[in-house]
Amino acid sequence: MKKQLCHAVFSLALGACTLQATAAGCDFTVPEGWNAAGVRWEGECRDGRADGPGVLKAYESGKVVRFFFGTLKAGEPAIGVIDSEEGYRAGRFTQGRLVSNEDRNTLIRAFDSASKAAQAVAGRFGKTGNKASASFYEGKARALREQMD
Known part of the structure; x- marks a missing residue:
């Protein structure tokens, strides 16, 4: 199920919808x-909204084509990393948009948040006995951590 919301001020200023x-x-x-x-969410849900560390997965033709690893607050991506065929895009997010910022500390925090989110999802799969998915997300957590070196 999908909904399209246009925030009046946001829409008038940028001509876009969330x-x-x-x-x-x-x-x-x-x-x-x-x-x-x-798009599917792997993570906690509070008051009907995705909240905390987790992973958004975008599917096309039954295959995951991109991920968002990071933190959502009240359903809004806050900080993290988009992982796609084009590479990584990291930082803070506002209304689903990556905020342009090349500050090294922001990028480090984004990759840290992403790594913790992938590790949290690995733990969730591990608890349910899904070793293959747990291993996959542990590998993603490791790869995201290595970006900070």
């Missing part, structure tokens, strides 16, 4: 440029 999605009763804002219909 895409919202719901997965398993948990609402979240979809990162800019993603198709809301094929």
Whole structure:
């Protein structure tokens, strides 16, 4: 299920809408440029919204084509890393958009948040006995941590 919300001031100023999605009763804002219909959230849900460390996964034709590893606050991506075929895009997010900022400390915090999110999801899969997914996300956590070296 997807919804499209246009915030009046935001829409008038930027001429854009924020895409919202719901997965398993948990609402979240979809990162800019993603198709809301094929996005799933792996993480906690508080008051009906994705919240805390976790992973957004965008699917196309049944295959994951991009990830957001990081922290969502009340359904909004806050800080983290988008991982796609084009590479990594890291930083803070506002209304689903990556905020342009090349400050090294912001990038370090984004990769740290992303690594912790991937590790948290690995732990969730490990607790359910899904060793393959746990191993996959542990590898992602390691790769994200290595970006900070």
